[in-house]
Amino acid sequence: MKDDFLVFDHVTKRFGALTAVDDVSLSIKKGEFFSLLGPSGCGKTTLLRMLGGFERPDSGRIYLEGKDITDLPPNQRRVHTVFQNYALFPTMTIWDNIAFSLKIAKLPKGEIEERVDAILDMIQMSEHAWKYPNQLSGGQKQRVAIARALVDRPQVLLLDEPLAALDLKLRQHMLIELDTIHDQVGITFIYVTHDQGEAMSLSDRIAVLNHGKVEQLDGPAKIYEAPASRFVASFIGDTNFFSGTIESISGDYCTIQCEGFPAIRAYNDKNLAVGQRVDLSVRPEKIRVTLNPPPPEKGADINVFPSTVQDIVYQGVYTKYWIKADSMRVSAIKPHSRFLLDQETITWNDSAFVWWHPDDGYMVEVK
Amino acid sequence: MSGAGPSRKTEWLVTLPSFVWLLVFFAIPALIVLAFTFHGHTANGGVGEWSLSTWRELVDPDYPTIVWKTIRVSFEVTAWCILLALPCAYAIARLPKRWRALVAGAIMLPFWTSFVVRVFAWKTMLHPAGWLQTCYHAYLHFKYWLIACLPGVSVPAAAPGAGNDCLIGMAGCAIDAAKTTILDSEIAVVLVSVYSFLPFAIMPIYTAAEKFDFSLLEAARDLGAKNFYAFRKIFIPGIWQGIVSAVLMVFIPAIGSYVIPQMLGGTDCILIGNKIFMRAMQNRNIPHASALATLMAVSVFVPMGIAMWWRKRQAARDRRRLEVRTAQLMTAGGVS
Numbered sequence: 001m002k003d004d005f006l007v008f009d010h011v012t013k014r015f016g017a018l019t020a021v022d023d024v025s026l027s028i029k030k031g032e033f034f035s036l037l038g039p040s041g042c043g044k045t046t047l048l049r050m051l052g053g054f055e056r057p058d059s060g061r062i063y064l065e066g067k068d069i070t071d072l073p074p075n076q077r078r079v080h081t082v083f084q085n086y087a088l089f090p091t092m093t094i095w096d097n098i099a100f101s102l103k104i105a106k107l108p109k110g111e112i113e114e115r116v117d118a119i120l121d122m123i124q125m126s127e128h129a130w131k132y133p134n135q136l137s138g139g140q141k142q143r144v145a146i147a148r149a150l151v152d153r154p155q156v157l158l159l160d161e162p163l164a165a166l167d168l169k170l171r172q173h174m175l176i177e178l179d180t181i182h183d184q185v186g187i188t189f190i191y192v193t194h195d196q197g198e199a200m201s202l203s204d205r206i207a208v209l210n211h212g213k214v215e216q217l218d219g220p221a222k223i224y225e226a227p228a229s230r231f232v233a234s235f236i237g238d239t240n241f242f243s244g245t246i247e248s249i250s251g252d253y254c255t256i257q258c259e260g261f262p263a264i265r266a267y268n269d270k271n272l273a274v275g276q277r278v279d280l281s282v283r284p285e286k287i288r289v290t291l292n293p294p295p296p297e298k299g300a301d302i303n304v305f306p307s308t309v310q311d312i313v314y315q316g317v318y319t320k321y322w323i324k325a326d327s328m329r330v331s332a333i334k335p336h337s338r339f340l341l342d343q344e345t346i347t348w349n350d351s352a353f354v355w356w357h358p359d360d361g362y363m364v365e366v367k
Numbered sequence: 368m369s370g371a372g373p374s375r376k377t378e379w380l381v382t383l384p385s386f387v388w389l390l391v392f393f394a395i396p397a398l399i400v401l402a403f404t405f406h407g408h409t410a411n412g413g414v415g416e417w418s419l420s421t422w423r424e425l426v427d428p429d430y431p432t433i434v435w436k437t438i439r440v441s442f443e444v445t446a447w448c449i450l451l452a453l454p455c456a457y458a459i460a461r462l463p464k465r466w467r468a469l470v471a472g473a474i475m476l477p478f479w480t481s482f483v484v485r486v487f488a489w490k491t492m493l494h495p496a497g498w499l500q501t502c503y504h505a506y507l508h509f510k511y512w513l514i515a516c517l518p519g520v521s522v523p524a525a526a527p528g529a530g531n532d533c534l535i536g537m538a539g540c541a542i543d544a545a546k547t548t549i550l551d552s553e554i555a556v557v558l559v560s561v562y563s564f565l566p567f568a569i570m571p572i573y574t575a576a577e578k579f580d581f582s583l584l585e586a587a588r589d590l591g592a593k594n595f596y597a598f599r600k601i602f603i604p605g606i607w608q609g610i611v612s613a614v615l616m617v618f619i620p621a622i623g624s625y626v627i628p629q630m631l632g633g634t635d636c637i638l639i640g641n642k643i644f645m646r647a648m649q650n651r652n653i654p655h656a657s658a659l660a661t662l663m664a665v666s667v668f669v670p671m672g673i674a675m676w677w678r679k680r681q682a683a684r685d686r687r688r689l690e691v692r693t694a695q696l697m698t699a700g701g702v703s
């Protein structure tokens with residue numbers, strides 16, 4: 001394991017009574033775009049700060065290219081951070097901000113100029129080189145912060161919620177830009193965020209953290225489609241949970257008897273036995289809502305439940321429905337296939353059918 | 368222009384009170400002092416007829432020496448104050464919030480005691496029989512006794528008497544020398560001035576440091592800077608305005624200081640403040656005192672004015688250089 005590029009080996013960090021990072025082991029590959037995703041207080045920033053050298057773990061070691069860097073001060077590791085508030089030096093020009101690490105490394109003057117000019121060109125900020133940080137917009141500051149951290153070619157670039165301070169449009173633009181920069185420089189990026197959208201769209205792999213522990217480490221699609229726990233399923237995207245006991249098994253499928261809900265058929269991918277308790281997660285976009293029952297060609301083992309429409313939230317791209325089926329409030333979303341036409345068919349207090357294929361339910365937690 | 372009209376008017380109204388205040392209590396008195404210098408003095412201590420006699424009397428060979436000494440001592444005091452205030456202010460600004468106010472309050476605490484009383488307290492401490500000097504003696508005794516006890520200390524053969532007498536003699540000499548040093552010397556004046564003015568240096572620097580974003584130091588270390596480098600390149604420029612006000616807050620009172628040299632300077636340290644005091648209060652020659660005050664002000668403000676003009680010119684030059692550099696960079700980018 002120590003042979004991997006970057007390794008957290010049973011790392012624990014406590015602040016007083018709080019265990020911020022609880023026995024975390026991770027290994028990150030060279031050149032990877034790796035995300036640490038979790039709600040605030042899950043320990044993701046503490047992990048990042050330990051990697052930057054700003055915190056020391058209470059136990060466990062951190063290895064970078066096989067070398068133990070746990071006790072090295074920040075200025076002796078080739079790991080740079082893009083801070084959430086950018087932390088650009090306000091008394092220096094953009095050019096001097098970017099040249100900072102090169103000057104410390106005492107590179108020859110010509111090479112410093114060459115490298116700074118090149119990276120300014122890459123982030124398309126050449127014409128702003130002699131401005132001061134307070135003269136730049138948020139997105140420009142962000143680009144300068146990234147350039148400053150990349151210019152002396154660190155082994156790892158840490159990004160601490162770098163887009164949190166930007167507005168939505170700019171955030172989407174910077175996402176693409178970050179991805180491009182990562183492809184250009186080929187340096188390992190470690191990205192901390194609480195925004196699942198950012199993590200999903202950028203990362204090769206994501207570690208989902210909760211209460212200082214890694215709940216799941218997988219690629220974005222795997223994390224969304226096959227969440228390892230109830231927490232992961234609810235934190236990444238929306239979902240409906242159905243708790244119940246396995247009543248019968250037929251082939252690859254099983255029937256789950258739920259509390260306050262009719263029996264549900266689901267794909268038994270975990271090979272569970274009759275009598276085991278499970279939480280079934282069904283994503284809203286997998287659930288269909290129609291006024292008529294589903295056509296028979298959809299199959300006989302499909303889950304169909306009569307229900308009443310309670311709430312409708314129009315969100316442009318799609319409409320979200322809150323539907324009362326038995327004693328459960330189920331959410332379902334439906335994209336619009338035709339402008340405003342299909343939306344009118346279902347309205348408040350309509351009796352409707354919710355239905356989904358047994359393969360679209362995923363068993364997240366077995367008790 | 369029409370839009371600028373009303374806002375200009377309100378700006379004027381807001382500025383007016385402080386302007387009047389400065390005019391009445393600063394500008395006019397300063398002009399009166401200047402006018403006095405062009406008068407003679409009467410035997411009874413009054414201001415005499417218009418004349419240039421006062422300026423002619425000023426050609427005293429002692430004055431340039433005293434002015435120079437005043438400037439030099441003020442510089443020393445300012446330098447020490449800034450040097451001590453920087454780490455203090457940094458440390459206070461890094462304290463948890465509720466401690467900051469407490470410590471800042473503690474720094475202002477000495478002001479509850481009269482300045483003259485505090486300076487007088489130093490006089491007793493620095494007195495040859497005072498406890499500071501006594502401690503210093505004890506230290507010297509101990510040091511020479513320790514040297515004498517060390518094995519292999521060779522006592523010069525030529526020394527009269529045997530054994531350690533010579534070293535004890537040396538100790539005696541050193542102690543005699545120490546007795547005549549601190550009180551009534553320039554060192555005492557600098558020491559007590561630094562003590563008195565230090566809060567004036569700490570407060571503006573602390574105010575600037577409190578607003579300083581300390582995550583910048585973290586960013587600097589992250590980019591490879593050692594602690595002191597980050598302090599020098601990021602912290603100091605970040606609180607530069609605070610340092611400038613601290614320099615002014617210390618240097619200006621130091622230039623006019625007369626209580627401290629009066630009480631602690633002895634014959635070793637007379638500053639221009641003392642001379643002005645003597646001329647005004649003892650010789651009862653107000654025009655002469657005014658001329659000295661004017662001389663002092665001119666010898667401080669003229670170099671300061673030149674320095675400011677120089678900095679402005681430098682800044683304009685830098686800006687032009689940067690513009691040229693940007694243009695170069697842009698054409699280089701266009702080519703590639």
